Amino acid sequence: MAVDSEARVSHKILTWYDAQARDLPWRNPPGQPLPLDDPAWPYRVWLSEIMLQQTTVPAVKPYFEAFTSRWPTVAALADAADGDVMAAWAGLGYYARARNLLACARTVVSEHDARFPESEAALRTLPGIGPYTAAAIAAIAYGARAVVVDGNVERVVARLNASSGGKGELRSLADAITPSQRSGDFAQGMMDLGATVCSPRNPNCLICPLSEICEGRASAESFPARAPKGAKPSRSGVAWWIEHEGQVLLIRRPAKGLLGGLMALPSEGWDGLEPSLDVEPGAPFAKIAHVFTHFSLNLEIRRGSLKEGCSLPEGAQWWPAARLDEAGLPSLFAKAAHTIRKGGS
Numbered sequence: 042m043a044v045d046s047e048a049r050v051s052h053k054i055l056t057w058y059d060a061q062a063r064d065l066p067w068r069n070p071p072g073q074p075l076p077l078d079d080p081a082w083p084y085r086v087w088l089s090e091i092m093l094q095q096t097t098v099p100a101v102k103p104y105f106e107a108f109t110s111r112w113p114t115v116a117a118l119a120d121a122a123d124g125d126v127m128a129a130w131a132g133l134g135y136y137a138r139a140r141n142l143l144a145c146a147r148t149v150v151s152e153h154d155a156r157f158p159e160s161e162a163a164l165r166t167l168p169g170i171g172p173y174t175a176a177a178i179a180a181i182a183y184g185a186r187a188v189v190v191d192g193n194v195e196r197v198v199a200r201l202n203a204s205s206g207g208k209g210e211l212r213s214l215a216d217a218i219t220p221s222q223r224s225g226d227f228a229q230g231m232m233d234l235g236a237t238v239c240s241p242r243n244p245n246c247l248i249c250p251l252s253e254i255c256e257g258r259a260s261a262e263s264f265p266a267r268a269p270k271g272a273k274p275s276r277s278g279v280a281w282w283i284e285h286e287g288q289v290l291l292i293r294r295p296a297k298g299l300l301g302g303l304m305a306l307p308s309e310g311w312d313g314l315e316p317s318l319d320v321e322p323g324a325p326f327a328k329i330a331h332v333f334t335h336f337s338l339n340l341e342i343r344r345g346s347l348k349e350g351c352s353l354p355e356g357a358q359w360w361p362a363a364r365l366d367e368a369g370l371p372s373l374f375a376k377a378a379h380t381i382r383k384g385g386s
Protein backbone atom coordinates (compact mmCIF):
# COMPACT_ATOMS: atom_id res chain seq x y z
CA MET A 42 0.00 0.00 0.00
CA ALA A 43 1.47 3.40 -1.00
CA VAL A 44 2.32 6.02 1.64
CA ASP A 45 -0.58 8.32 0.69
CA SER A 46 -2.97 5.34 0.95
CA GLU A 47 -1.56 4.59 4.38
CA ALA A 48 -2.26 8.14 5.50
CA ARG A 49 -5.76 7.81 4.02
CA VAL A 50 -6.38 4.71 6.12
CA SER A 51 -5.51 6.46 9.39
CA HIS A 52 -7.56 9.50 8.39
CA LYS A 53 -10.59 7.32 7.62
CA ILE A 54 -10.20 5.36 10.85
CA LEU A 55 -9.87 8.49 13.00
CA THR A 56 -12.85 10.20 11.32
CA TRP A 57 -14.95 7.10 11.82
CA TYR A 58 -13.77 6.74 15.44
CA ASP A 59 -14.67 10.38 16.19
CA ALA A 60 -18.26 9.62 15.18
CA GLN A 61 -18.66 5.97 16.20
CA ALA A 62 -16.39 5.30 19.19
CA ARG A 63 -17.92 2.95 21.71
CA ASP A 64 -18.67 4.71 24.98
CA LEU A 65 -16.62 2.70 27.48
CA PRO A 66 -16.03 3.61 31.12
CA TRP A 67 -12.21 3.54 30.82
CA ARG A 68 -12.05 5.73 27.71
CA ASN A 69 -11.14 9.33 27.07
CA PRO A 70 -13.61 10.83 24.54
CA PRO A 71 -12.16 10.67 20.99
CA GLY A 72 -10.01 13.63 19.96
CA GLN A 73 -9.93 15.14 23.45
CA PRO A 74 -6.63 15.98 25.18
CA LEU A 75 -5.45 13.12 27.37
CA PRO A 76 -6.10 13.72 31.10
CA LEU A 77 -2.41 13.44 31.95
CA ASP A 78 -2.81 15.54 35.12
CA ASP A 79 -5.06 12.84 36.56
CA PRO A 80 -2.77 10.33 38.30
CA ALA A 81 -5.48 7.65 38.07
CA TRP A 82 -5.68 7.89 34.25
CA PRO A 83 -2.86 5.49 33.26
CA TYR A 84 -4.02 3.19 36.06
CA ARG A 85 -7.49 2.98 34.53
CA VAL A 86 -6.09 2.30 31.06
CA TRP A 87 -3.79 -0.42 32.42
CA LEU A 88 -6.59 -2.03 34.47
CA SER A 89 -8.95 -2.11 31.49
CA GLU A 90 -6.30 -3.60 29.22
CA ILE A 91 -5.48 -6.38 31.69
CA MET A 92 -9.17 -7.15 32.19
CA LEU A 93 -9.85 -7.16 28.44
CA GLN A 94 -7.21 -9.81 27.72
CA GLN A 95 -9.21 -12.81 26.44
CA THR A 96 -12.42 -11.32 27.91
CA THR A 97 -15.25 -9.45 26.23
CA VAL A 98 -16.17 -5.80 26.82
CA PRO A 99 -19.62 -6.57 28.34
CA ALA A 100 -18.03 -9.03 30.79
CA VAL A 101 -15.33 -6.55 31.80
CA LYS A 102 -17.52 -3.46 32.39
CA PRO A 103 -18.98 -4.39 35.82
CA TYR A 104 -15.60 -5.63 37.07
CA PHE A 105 -13.91 -2.43 35.95
CA GLU A 106 -16.53 -0.32 37.74
CA ALA A 107 -16.26 -2.43 40.91
CA PHE A 108 -12.44 -2.36 40.98
CA THR A 109 -12.12 1.38 40.33
CA SER A 110 -14.72 2.32 42.93
CA ARG A 111 -13.12 0.05 45.54
CA TRP A 112 -9.48 0.76 44.57
CA PRO A 113 -9.46 4.11 42.72
CA THR A 114 -5.68 4.39 42.38
CA VAL A 115 -2.76 2.07 41.80
CA ALA A 116 -1.58 2.79 45.37
CA ALA A 117 -4.95 1.70 46.77
CA LEU A 118 -4.82 -1.52 44.77
CA ALA A 119 -1.23 -2.18 45.84
CA ASP A 120 -2.37 -1.94 49.49
CA ALA A 121 -5.27 -4.38 49.04
CA ALA A 122 -5.22 -7.84 50.62
CA ASP A 123 -4.49 -10.61 48.10
CA GLY A 124 -7.64 -12.53 49.07
CA ASP A 125 -9.87 -9.47 48.52
CA VAL A 126 -8.50 -8.91 45.02
CA MET A 127 -8.75 -12.57 44.07
CA ALA A 128 -12.35 -12.68 45.34
CA ALA A 129 -13.23 -9.48 43.43
CA TRP A 130 -11.72 -11.02 40.28
CA ALA A 131 -13.70 -14.28 40.66
CA GLY A 132 -15.75 -15.05 37.56
CA LEU A 133 -13.52 -13.09 35.17
CA GLY A 134 -11.27 -16.11 34.56
CA TYR A 135 -7.57 -16.45 33.70
CA TYR A 136 -6.60 -15.88 37.30
CA ALA A 137 -2.89 -15.46 36.62
CA ARG A 138 -3.95 -11.98 35.48
CA ALA A 139 -5.21 -11.12 38.97
CA ARG A 140 -2.00 -12.31 40.61
CA ASN A 141 0.06 -10.30 38.11
CA LEU A 142 -2.27 -7.33 38.62
CA LEU A 143 -1.30 -7.15 42.29
CA ALA A 144 2.38 -7.79 41.59
CA CYS A 145 2.36 -5.03 38.96
CA ALA A 146 0.54 -2.51 41.18
CA ARG A 147 3.04 -3.14 43.99
CA THR A 148 6.01 -2.78 41.62
CA VAL A 149 4.66 0.49 40.22
CA VAL A 150 4.30 1.82 43.76
CA SER A 151 7.64 0.59 45.08
CA GLU A 152 9.83 1.21 42.04
CA HIS A 153 8.08 3.93 40.03
CA ASP A 154 6.71 6.21 42.70
CA ALA A 155 3.12 5.04 42.01
CA ARG A 156 3.25 6.28 38.42
CA PHE A 157 3.14 3.96 35.42
CA PRO A 158 6.21 4.40 33.19
CA GLU A 159 5.57 5.93 29.75
CA SER A 160 7.82 3.97 27.41
CA GLU A 161 6.91 0.57 25.98
CA ALA A 162 10.29 -0.82 27.03
CA ALA A 163 9.84 0.22 30.68
CA LEU A 164 6.22 -0.95 30.73
CA ARG A 165 7.29 -4.36 29.45
CA THR A 166 9.45 -4.93 32.53
CA LEU A 167 6.34 -4.92 34.75
CA PRO A 168 4.58 -8.16 35.78
CA GLY A 169 1.78 -9.21 33.43
CA ILE A 170 2.57 -6.61 30.75
CA GLY A 171 3.58 -8.13 27.41
CA PRO A 172 4.30 -6.40 24.08
CA TYR A 173 0.62 -5.82 23.23
CA THR A 174 -0.35 -4.35 26.61
CA ALA A 175 2.79 -2.17 26.74
CA ALA A 176 1.99 -0.73 23.30
CA ALA A 177 -1.66 -0.18 24.24
CA ILE A 178 -0.80 1.69 27.45
CA ALA A 179 1.92 3.79 25.77
CA ALA A 180 -0.46 4.79 22.96
CA ILE A 181 -3.78 5.10 24.79
CA ALA A 182 -2.63 6.49 28.15
CA TYR A 183 0.30 8.62 27.03
CA GLY A 184 -0.32 9.31 23.31
CA ALA A 185 3.00 7.78 22.21
CA ARG A 186 3.25 6.33 18.72
CA ALA A 187 3.03 2.61 19.34
CA VAL A 188 1.80 -0.22 17.14
CA VAL A 189 -1.06 -1.90 18.94
CA VAL A 190 -2.02 -5.26 17.44
CA ASP A 191 -4.72 -7.46 18.94
CA GLY A 192 -6.92 -10.02 17.20
CA ASN A 193 -9.33 -7.35 15.94
CA VAL A 194 -6.53 -5.26 14.43
CA GLU A 195 -4.98 -8.33 12.80
CA ARG A 196 -8.28 -9.15 11.14
CA VAL A 197 -8.80 -5.64 9.80
CA VAL A 198 -5.27 -5.30 8.35
CA ALA A 199 -5.35 -8.82 6.89
CA ARG A 200 -8.58 -8.03 5.04
CA LEU A 201 -7.60 -4.50 4.10
CA ASN A 202 -4.46 -5.83 2.41
CA ALA A 203 -5.86 -9.24 1.37
CA SER A 204 -2.96 -10.71 3.30
CA SER A 205 -2.66 -14.36 4.28
CA GLY A 206 0.60 -13.60 6.08
CA GLY A 207 1.44 -14.53 9.65
CA LYS A 208 1.62 -12.37 12.74
CA GLY A 209 4.92 -10.74 11.74
CA GLU A 210 3.55 -9.57 8.41
CA LEU A 211 0.29 -8.34 9.94
CA ARG A 212 2.25 -6.36 12.51
CA SER A 213 4.32 -4.71 9.74
CA LEU A 214 1.12 -3.83 7.90
CA ALA A 215 -0.35 -2.32 11.09
CA ASP A 216 2.91 -0.42 11.68
CA ALA A 217 2.70 1.07 8.19
CA ILE A 218 -0.73 2.62 8.79
CA THR A 219 -0.21 3.78 12.42
CA PRO A 220 -0.07 7.59 12.50
CA SER A 221 2.38 9.54 14.66
CA GLN A 222 -0.44 11.70 16.07
CA ARG A 223 -3.43 10.27 17.92
CA SER A 224 -2.05 6.75 17.76
CA GLY A 225 -4.11 5.80 20.86
CA ASP A 226 -7.35 6.88 19.19
CA PHE A 227 -6.23 5.14 16.00
CA ALA A 228 -5.60 1.88 17.90
CA GLN A 229 -8.98 2.08 19.61
CA GLY A 230 -10.64 2.91 16.29
CA MET A 231 -9.11 -0.18 14.68
CA MET A 232 -10.21 -2.30 17.64
CA ASP A 233 -13.75 -0.91 17.51
CA LEU A 234 -13.93 -1.46 13.76
CA GLY A 235 -12.83 -5.06 14.17
CA ALA A 236 -15.25 -5.63 17.05
CA THR A 237 -18.34 -4.01 15.57
CA VAL A 238 -18.03 -3.88 11.74
CA CYS A 239 -15.22 -6.09 10.45
CA SER A 240 -16.38 -9.01 12.56
CA PRO A 241 -15.03 -12.56 12.09
CA ARG A 242 -18.25 -13.66 10.35
CA ASN A 243 -20.46 -11.53 8.12
CA PRO A 244 -18.44 -8.30 8.21
CA ASN A 245 -20.67 -5.31 7.46
CA CYS A 246 -18.63 -3.90 4.57
CA LEU A 247 -21.47 -1.60 3.48
CA ILE A 248 -20.95 0.67 6.49
CA CYS A 249 -17.18 0.24 6.78
CA PRO A 250 -15.05 3.40 6.39
CA LEU A 251 -12.41 1.31 4.57
CA SER A 252 -14.74 -0.33 2.04
CA GLU A 253 -13.49 1.74 -0.96
CA ILE A 254 -9.88 0.76 -0.43
CA CYS A 255 -10.24 -2.71 1.08
CA GLU A 256 -8.47 -5.28 -1.08
CA GLY A 257 -9.92 -8.33 0.68
CA ARG A 258 -13.52 -7.23 0.82
CA ALA A 259 -14.82 -9.67 -1.83
CA SER A 260 -13.67 -12.69 0.18
CA ALA A 261 -13.30 -11.12 3.60
CA GLU A 262 -13.92 -14.24 5.64
CA SER A 263 -10.93 -16.00 4.11
CA PHE A 264 -8.63 -13.49 5.88
CA PRO A 265 -6.66 -13.76 8.07
CA ALA A 266 -5.36 -17.26 7.33
CA ARG A 267 -6.30 -19.63 10.12
CA ALA A 268 -3.74 -21.76 11.90
CA PRO A 269 -4.86 -25.39 12.13
CA LYS A 270 -6.14 -26.16 15.62
CA GLY A 271 -5.33 -29.31 17.53
CA ALA A 272 -7.93 -30.90 19.78
CA LYS A 273 -7.64 -29.91 23.44
CA PRO A 274 -6.56 -32.67 25.78
CA SER A 275 -9.18 -33.62 28.33
CA ARG A 276 -8.85 -34.33 32.04
CA SER A 277 -11.20 -35.63 34.67
CA GLY A 278 -11.40 -35.31 38.43
CA VAL A 279 -13.67 -35.17 41.45
CA ALA A 280 -14.89 -32.22 43.53
CA TRP A 281 -16.22 -32.88 47.01
CA TRP A 282 -19.31 -31.32 48.54
CA ILE A 283 -18.73 -31.75 52.27
CA GLU A 284 -21.49 -30.18 54.31
CA HIS A 285 -21.87 -29.99 58.06
CA GLU A 286 -24.55 -28.09 59.99
CA GLY A 287 -25.30 -25.71 57.13
CA GLN A 288 -21.66 -25.07 56.32
CA VAL A 289 -19.64 -26.27 53.33
CA LEU A 290 -15.97 -27.07 53.40
CA LEU A 291 -13.93 -24.76 51.16
CA ILE A 292 -10.21 -24.67 50.69
CA ARG A 293 -7.97 -21.88 49.44
CA ARG A 294 -5.90 -23.15 46.52
CA PRO A 295 -2.10 -22.72 46.56
CA ALA A 296 -1.04 -19.20 45.55
CA LYS A 297 0.79 -20.38 42.43
CA GLY A 298 -0.70 -22.43 39.61
CA LEU A 299 -4.16 -22.98 38.19
CA LEU A 300 -6.88 -20.91 39.96
CA GLY A 301 -4.11 -19.96 42.40
CA GLY A 302 -5.10 -18.21 45.63
CA LEU A 303 -8.85 -18.71 45.09
CA MET A 304 -11.35 -20.38 47.38
CA ALA A 305 -12.62 -23.68 45.93
CA LEU A 306 -14.40 -26.90 46.75
CA PRO A 307 -11.88 -29.58 47.72
CA SER A 308 -11.07 -31.54 44.57
CA GLU A 309 -8.58 -34.03 43.24
CA GLY A 310 -7.32 -35.90 40.22
CA TRP A 311 -7.28 -33.14 37.62
CA ASP A 312 -4.79 -30.44 38.60
CA GLY A 313 -1.64 -32.34 39.54
CA LEU A 314 -2.01 -31.44 43.23
CA GLU A 315 -1.89 -34.01 45.99
CA PRO A 316 -5.29 -34.49 47.70
CA SER A 317 -5.11 -32.69 51.04
CA LEU A 318 -8.14 -34.31 52.70
CA ASP A 319 -9.10 -37.85 53.63
CA VAL A 320 -12.68 -38.10 52.32
CA GLU A 321 -15.29 -40.82 52.77
CA PRO A 322 -16.96 -40.70 49.34
CA GLY A 323 -20.72 -40.63 48.87
CA ALA A 324 -22.48 -41.61 45.66
CA PRO A 325 -21.65 -39.64 42.47
CA PHE A 326 -24.04 -36.73 42.27
CA ALA A 327 -23.54 -34.85 39.01
CA LYS A 328 -20.97 -34.14 36.33
CA ILE A 329 -20.00 -30.82 34.87
CA ALA A 330 -17.80 -29.93 31.92
CA HIS A 331 -15.50 -26.92 31.92
CA VAL A 332 -13.00 -25.63 29.38
CA PHE A 333 -9.67 -24.10 30.34
CA THR A 334 -7.22 -22.55 27.88
CA HIS A 335 -5.13 -25.70 27.52
CA PHE A 336 -7.49 -28.52 28.38
CA SER A 337 -11.11 -29.43 28.93
CA LEU A 338 -12.25 -30.88 32.22
CA ASN A 339 -14.98 -33.33 33.21
CA LEU A 340 -15.54 -32.90 36.90
CA GLU A 341 -17.61 -35.34 38.91
CA ILE A 342 -19.24 -33.81 41.96
CA ARG A 343 -19.74 -36.12 44.89
CA ARG A 344 -21.02 -35.61 48.35
CA GLY A 345 -18.55 -36.77 50.93
CA SER A 346 -17.67 -36.62 54.59
CA LEU A 347 -14.36 -36.28 56.35
CA LYS A 348 -12.92 -39.56 57.58
CA GLU A 349 -12.65 -39.80 61.31
CA GLY A 350 -9.49 -38.17 62.59
CA CYS A 351 -8.92 -36.20 59.37
CA SER A 352 -7.69 -32.75 60.37
CA LEU A 353 -8.32 -29.72 58.20
CA PRO A 354 -5.32 -28.65 56.14
CA GLU A 355 -4.07 -25.06 56.00
CA GLY A 356 -6.40 -22.85 53.98
CA ALA A 357 -9.52 -24.97 54.67
CA GLN A 358 -12.55 -23.35 56.26
CA TRP A 359 -16.20 -24.03 56.88
CA TRP A 360 -18.30 -21.51 54.95
CA PRO A 361 -22.05 -20.89 55.44
CA ALA A 362 -23.80 -22.63 52.53
CA ALA A 363 -26.35 -19.80 52.32
CA ARG A 364 -23.55 -17.27 51.70
CA LEU A 365 -21.55 -19.22 49.15
CA ASP A 366 -21.99 -16.41 46.61
CA GLU A 367 -19.67 -14.27 48.73
CA ALA A 368 -16.78 -16.75 48.75
CA GLY A 369 -15.38 -15.59 45.40
CA LEU A 370 -15.43 -19.08 43.90
CA PRO A 371 -14.02 -19.25 40.34
CA SER A 372 -16.54 -20.19 37.63
CA LEU A 373 -15.72 -23.91 37.70
CA PHE A 374 -16.53 -24.28 41.40
CA ALA A 375 -19.39 -21.79 41.34
CA LYS A 376 -20.92 -23.99 38.62
CA ALA A 377 -20.32 -27.13 40.71
CA ALA A 378 -21.87 -25.52 43.81
CA HIS A 379 -24.84 -24.26 41.81
CA THR A 380 -25.39 -27.73 40.32
CA ILE A 381 -25.42 -29.47 43.65
CA ARG A 382 -27.62 -26.86 45.34
CA LYS A 383 -30.25 -27.05 42.65
CA GLY A 384 -30.26 -30.82 42.95
CA GLY A 385 -27.89 -32.10 40.26
CA SER A 386 -28.40 -32.38 36.52
Ligand code: SF4
Nearest residue numbers: 239246249252255261
Ligand atom coordinates in the same frame (compact mmCIF):
# COMPACT_ATOMS: atom_id res chain seq x y z
FE1 SF4 B 1 -13.50 -5.49 6.89
FE2 SF4 B 1 -15.28 -5.24 4.91
FE3 SF4 B 1 -14.19 -3.10 6.04
FE4 SF4 B 1 -12.72 -4.67 4.48
S1 SF4 B 1 -14.51 -3.45 3.87
S2 SF4 B 1 -12.10 -3.81 6.43
S3 SF4 B 1 -13.57 -6.66 4.98
S4 SF4 B 1 -15.56 -4.58 7.01
